Amino acid sequence: MSLPPLVEPAESLSVDEIRRYSRHLIIPDVGVEGQKRLKNARVLCVGAGGLGSPALMYLAAAGVGTLGIVEFDVVDESNLQRQIIHGQSDVGRSKAESAAASIREINPYVQVEIHNTAVDRENVFDIFRQYDLIVDGTDNFATRYLVNDAAVLLGKPYVWGSIYRFDGQASVFWAEHGPCYRCLYPEPPPPGMVPSCAEGGVLGVLCASIGAIQVTEAIKLLAGIGEPLVGSLQVYDALEMTYRKIKVRKDPNCVLCGENATQTELLEDYDDFCGAVSVEAQAATENSTITASELKDWQDAGKDIFLVDVREPAEYEIVRIPGSTLIPKGDILSGQALAQLPQDRQIVLHCKSGVRSAEALAALKAAGFSNAVHVQGGVLAWIKQIDPSLPVY
Template identity: 90%
Template sequence: MHKHPAEPGESTVSLPPLVEPAAELTVDEIRRYSRHLIIPDVGVEGQKRLKNAKVLCVGAGGLGSPALLYLAAAGVGTLGIVEFDTVDESNLQRQIIHGVSDIGRPKAESAAASIREINPLVNVVIHNMALDNENVKEIFSQYDLIVDGTDNFATRYMVNDAAVLLGKPYVWGSIYRFDGQASVFWAEHGPCYRCLYPEPPPPGMVPSCAEGGVLGVLCASIGSIQVNEAIKLLAGIGEPLVGKLMVYDALEMEYRKIKVRKDPDCVLCGPNATLTDLMEDYEDFCGAVSVEAQEATIDATITAAELKEWQDSGKDVFLVDVREPAEYEIVRIPGSTLIPKGEILSGEALAQFPQDRQIVLHCKSGVRSAEALAALKAAGFKDAVHVQGGVLSWIKSVDPSLPAY
């Protein structure tokens, strides 16, 4: 990472507007956007640029929800939504663009309906699909600016790479528990995401929001920063977060701005770039689980139904839940013992594992238990196994009365 604290009083230069202004504003638009129009830095000219802008939001979840709502309210003329998931009850704690009546509905369609209710003047384009190497360039090429609300490293790197290759700026955000980050990556004027994070973290090092949780209102804080940056870029006002990383701590109520320099050795946007097109496999690059974990699960994986059969038959099973205590309090598989993954990887908890019983590990979905399984096997517990799909699989195939989370 190439960064240092921003220096107070450092001179800055605004970037030129990203889009040309529309020909005119209608009477209805003047009434609707009047509070923008009386801001000298925005004015009629700035609002015309917003009207003429085409912005794509990747994801209609935690960050996409506030971003889409405020982009629509601000008068961005065309809003694209790329999202393949459906609305789940657990989304409603933070994904405010959806409601109870939307549960089970495609998120892209639910988000589009909310946008039309807020501002029927916005043209909404739905891409109800997952981004992949085959479609990302074609979709991105239709827009002036990308707002990245993704929640996994594989898609983040793909979004970055496609944006750089197409010369598109994009506004990035990230959230976890009480912490958030935001920046603008535009390789023509500053660093790209790979300049900040040349490689993804080791598998299992950074839990997802589904594993570690996120304070719902944090999404609004970071999503609003993303929209603020989008408006500045489109209208050519203020100082965008190009070359700067905004870090937010909600518990301490503290914002820090860190300068990020373009990496001269960046494989994508550096002068000697070796990555000249999209990578073949972003999932493999980021790795859901480590190679060691993948190898450990070979011939050492059982289903939730098989675990139930073992329990019913009286097999002497030592069932270990490797999740965190807060997750264990929400829902647990009967008969399980809580030993968090970190205590297994550090070796601290190895003494708790018996040598004469069948050890079965599980987590929420199977990723963390695979990592713990690798550590156990390396410590000599060769017969240990883990449950494919974890607690979620148990709920789906064994006991649907338990709450999923």
């Protein structure tokens, strides 16, 4: 459905702005009026990573007058495969500062406002209130639900996107005109079921495909043109090069925006709501967790251990802890790999960061391997504490 423009137009465009945006101005549906609305708009991008990079760059190029950036992280070399707003010289620099510098280079007429912090329940309202539209470029479920809930409670529309390997999704959530994120996903997936991009990978250019959809939707909302993806989920498969549009209806029983909504404020703890690891995994790790330094001490002392890497084969090829044997987590959870595990040796599990190994540890404990332990921080901790020469991925 068509919606009215989200913002009022600015008073005028300068001669330089008319030259810059001329290809927009000659589009009848945009024109001078639409461009003046973009100039007067205030858009916040949550995250300056994979999706935030193309979104911020094209929002800036399009002439959105004020761009806000919420980002707490620093640029890492592994980001550069897809986070094109940053460059080699930005490694180690604040992502917010790096993104702001790129935006100013793209379009000096855009005002950039930096929020160099993680968005949380304490600051989200104060930040979101300053903007007309939110673009969600986050990569974890806890922040996605926080962004959704804050936007609904403030009456703000937001453009959402998600990417994984070769697949992407995008939609516009605006509770006043359609469903919210909770209508589509009432509950987060069970811990460990959906790997993050850091665990499963992502085709770099996929960020551009989904980020471009997000910017297109933002422009349509701001200028009041076309039919935005309110009530629709756009699904993209890069390998098949196909797009599917799925209808998403407002859930009358949604706890946040339904007819009898019971959630009228932000949750106390979104990390607990989404659960980084399951309750079973948390219980399994109690008194069964060692550090990377302790693992190295065990190896140096010749302790009889069976070190198991529960990551995927592609990750194992990139970097591994010496002496480890690859047994993917899925094979442990299914029971398929249990026969490979010795009963008379100390089993030590590890993954990339400690989440997957905690899930595998719970399965082993349930199967009777009571002395099994896992390595806190996984490969990343090993690289940081033991061997910094190994590549971080």
